[in-house]
Amino acid sequence: MREGGHASLLRLGANESAFGPSPKAVAAMAAELPHLSWYGDPESYDLRCAIAVRHGCGVEHVSVGSGIDDLMGLAVRAFMSPGSVALTTAGTYPTFAYHVTGFGGRLDVVPYRNDGRLDLDALAARAQATQPAIVYLANPDNPSGTMLPAGAVVEFFEALPRQSLLLLDEAYADFVDSADLFPELISGRLIRVRTFSKAYGMAGARVGYAVTSPRNVVTFQKIRLHYGVNRNAQIGALASLQDDEFRDYVVGAVAAGRDEYYGLARSLGLGALRSLTNFVCIDFGDAGRATAVMNALLAHGVFVRKPAAPPLDRYVRISVGAPQERAEFGVRLRRVLEELPS
Amino acid sequence: MREGGHASLLRLGANESAFGPSPKAVAAMAAELPHLSWYGDPESYDLRCAIAVRHGCGVEHVSVGSGIDDLMGLAVRAFMSPGSVALTTAGTYPTFAYHVTGFGGRLDVVPYRNDGRLDLDALAARAQATQPAIVYLANPDNPSGTMLPAGAVVEFFEALPRQSLLLLDEAYADFVDSADLFPELISGRLIRVRTFSKAYGMAGARVGYAVTSPRNVVTFQKIRLHYGVNRNAQIGALASLQDDEFRDYVVGAVAAGRDEYYGLARSLGLGALRSLTNFVCIDFGDAGRATAVMNALLAHGVFVRKPAAPPLDRYVRISVGAPQERAEFGVRLRRVLEELPS
Numbered sequence: 209m210r211e212g213g214h215a216s217l218l219r220l221g222a223n224e225s226a227f228g229p230s231p232k233a234v235a236a237m238a239a240e241l242p243h244l245s246w247y248g249d250p251e252s253y254d255l256r257c258a259i260a261v262r263h264g265c266g267v268e269h270v271s272v273g274s275g276i277d278d279l280m281g282l283a284v285r286a287f288m289s290p291g292s293v294a295l296t297t298a299g300t301y302p303t304f305a306y307h308v309t310g311f312g313g314r315l316d317v318v319p320y321r322n323d324g325r326l327d328l329d330a331l332a333a334r335a336q337a338t339q340p341a342i343v344y345l346a347n348p349d350n351p352s353g354t355m356l357p358a359g360a361v362v363e364f365f366e367a368l369p370r371q372s373l374l375l376l377d378e379a380y381a382d383f384v385d386s387a388d389l390f391p392e393l394i395s396g397r398l399i400r401v402r403t404f405s406k407a408y409g410m411a412g413a414r415v416g417y418a419v420t421s422p423r424n425v426v427t428f429q430k431i432r433l434h435y436g437v438n439r440n441a442q443i444g445a446l447a448s449l450q451d452d453e454f455r456d457y458v459v460g461a462v463a464a465g466r467d468e469y470y471g472l473a474r475s476l477g478l479g480a481l482r483s484l485t486n487f488v489c490i491d492f493g494d495a496g497r498a499t500a501v502m503n504a505l506l507a508h509g510v511f512v513r514k515p516a517a518p519p520l521d522r523y524v525r526i527s528v529g530a531p532q533e534r535a536e537f538g539v540r541l542r543r544v545l546e547e548l549p550s
Numbered sequence: 551m552r553e554g555g556h557a558s559l560l561r562l563g564a565n566e567s568a569f570g571p572s573p574k575a576v577a578a579m580a581a582e583l584p585h586l587s588w589y590g591d592p593e594s595y596d597l598r599c600a601i602a603v604r605h606g607c608g609v610e611h612v613s614v615g616s617g618i619d620d621l622m623g624l625a626v627r628a629f630m631s632p633g634s635v636a637l638t639t640a641g642t643y644p645t646f647a648y649h650v651t652g653f654g655g656r657l658d659v660v661p662y663r664n665d666g667r668l669d670l671d672a673l674a675a676r677a678q679a680t681q682p683a684i685v686y687l688a689n690p691d692n693p694s695g696t697m698l699p700a701g702a703v704v705e706f707f708e709a710l711p712r713q714s715l716l717l718l719d720e721a722y723a724d725f726v727d728s729a730d731l732f733p734e735l736i737s738g739r740l741i742r743v744r745t746f747s748k749a750y751g752m753a754g755a756r757v758g759y760a761v762t763s764p765r766n767v768v769t770f771q772k773i774r775l776h777y778g779v780n781r782n783a784q785i786g787a788l789a790s791l792q793d794d795e796f797r798d799y800v801v802g803a804v805a806a807g808r809d810e811y812y813g814l815a816r817s818l819g820l821g822a823l824r825s826l827t828n829f830v831c832i833d834f835g836d837a838g839r840a841t842a843v844m845n846a847l848l849a850h851g852v853f854v855r856k857p858a859a860p861p862l863d864r865y866v867r868i869s870v871g872a873p874q875e876r877a878e879f880g881v882r883l884r885r886v887l888e889e890l891p892s
Binding site: 219222224225226227228229234237238241242243244245246247248274275277278281303310405409410411412413414430431433434435436437438439440441444 | 561564566567568569570571576579580583584585586587588589590616617619620623645652747751752753754755756772773775776777778779780781782783786
């Protein structure tokens with residue numbers, strides 16, 4: 209973006225919320241800015257209590273970090289040693305894999321299914337074969353946007369080897385009806401991670417959390433940056449949790465935006481993956497065409513991304529923008545498709 | 551503090567700035583809070599450019615992190631392997647040592663000199679004996695507050711084994727006349743780290759930086775959290791760098807506060823270490839007495855800390871508060887000393 213310098217850049221590539229943070233969170237953070245000279249509570253105690261209430265668990269089950277990326281790094285550092293194996297899906301959210309490589313682990317991958325879903329059968333079989341220390345699963349998934357039924361994930365979790373830990377990335381869970389989510393289960397073999405970056409619109413603040421066993425929380429406590437979480441992020445996250453009305457508004461607005469993208473794709477004779485997130489993958493038929501469309505969109509000031517690995521490499525992923533951004537995206541996509549040789 | 555619940559707690563234990571962030575930084579951050587749904591620039595490019603100008607170096611020499619604690623973790627992770635040795639001073643700022651232990655390194659320590667200064671001769675001799683991967687030096691130092699002359703540190707750096715990297719923690723450098731600081735030197739064997747937590751009053755924001763060789767910057771780039779720095783912290787830090795007037799005001803106000811603490815100590819017949827930071831160590835004669843004073847102060851709602859390791863364990867460390875806090879601290883310290891058996 210720095211290199212492009214477009215006057216009217218459409219920022220639809222990083223799944224940032226087009227609806228901003230909760231006004232109540234903004235007000236709470238603004239009021240506390242003059243106290244930014246104070247370190248945040250190293251225990252994130254008030255925030256952890258509010259999260260525990262939300263999940264119906266004890267505060268000892270909750271660890272707060274500087275976003276899911278930070279928490280995934282802690283999990284890899286804590287539970288893998290050089291040479292041990294981690295299992296993930298080729299082309300899913302990549303930060304887990306970066307951490308595994310960065311800490312000297314060995315990465316094992318299974319491809320997506322052709323319908324764009326994670327392949328639980330292949331992952332389970334592979335886990336039995338390689339006995340990974342950690343299995344990573346994003347549900348809903350990024351970059352596909354697809355979601356697996358809770359029951360299938362529970363079965364998958366139970367089928368994993370006893371020595372394998374499931375790292376369940378629920379970054380987009382706030383967009384899903386809670387009845388459809390993995391049950392509130394506390395286990396030393398399960399680390400579920402959530403974020404305030406997406407539905408709560410606080411990506412720039414870096415704040416997320418893990419729900420897991422007290423023992424895992426204590427393990428994280430030993431290796432995490434003691435004062436790592438921004439004080440203002442703690443304040444904003446706490447205020448966000450108290451503003452369900454805002455979250456419901458965002459979730460509704462995002463669902464409407466997804467429907468608009470489906471309609472746009474349909475009107476252009478294109479398919480799209482059914483998404484439970486704040487983005488939609490539109491199908492351009494093959495990887496070369498999808499790359500050409502993405503690059504042409506970039507040249508028209510539309511920042512989008514696309515999955516790199518097959519079979520998802522035929523899609524371009526577009527974050528749900530505000531209504532005006534979506535309209536403008538439609539205009540520019542049509543222009544791009546007219547200009548591109550078919 | 552959560553456990554104490556005092557109505558009028560004096561927060562003088564964590565060397566937080568009593569003078570807050572720059573009003574210009576507060577205004578810049580407040581204006582951007584509605585955009586907190588955007589990730590910060592993963593390259594911290596604008597901030598790094600401003601830092602590079604400040605240090606008269608290129609942007610490729612600057613790495614931004616979530617505070618010095620984060621950057622020290624990167625240095626340990628990048629340059630130590632399990633079993634390799636790191637050298638520090640027993641009782642100095644502890645986070646470096648935590649990282650060394652956390653990443654499986656072996657910690658070697660040398661005591662402070664009896665006058666409360668770091669012992670460069672002992673550190674240099676020890677480095678020759680054990681060939682550490684990293685030598686940690688805080689200048690000005692925490693918790694002593696003392697400062698070594700730049701020339702002595704340059705000599706020390708040159709005397710280190712060729713395989714040793716000097717991690718120079720300059721968290722409190724903004725309180726020192728720049729002519730008295732270690733020269734602007736770029737070397738692959740030198741990582742100097744600075745923070746916006748102290749003079750700039752942004753401890754809660756988590757933002758600091760390293761100045762080192764482009765190669766080390768690239769190494770950090772490979773292992774750091776790509777989106778780890780809070781967007782608002784980037785904005786506030788950048789605005790702070792453009793507000794020299796505020797920094798000069800804080801530095802002057804802190805110097806006045808230190809003088810007041812020296813005077814308070816003198817009036818009580820106590821010594822104090824000469825400090826170049828935003829805190830002062832007052833000498834209570836021995837470790838038992840210092841601990842008793844600290845605990846009694848805590849019981850009177852004064853949050854202070856003390857160095858744990860000899861020979862500094864006879865001191866209590868008090869952060870420079872605002873004028874009213876300093877006056878109140880004097881009142882409570884006198885009360886404590888009257889109540890304590892001598």
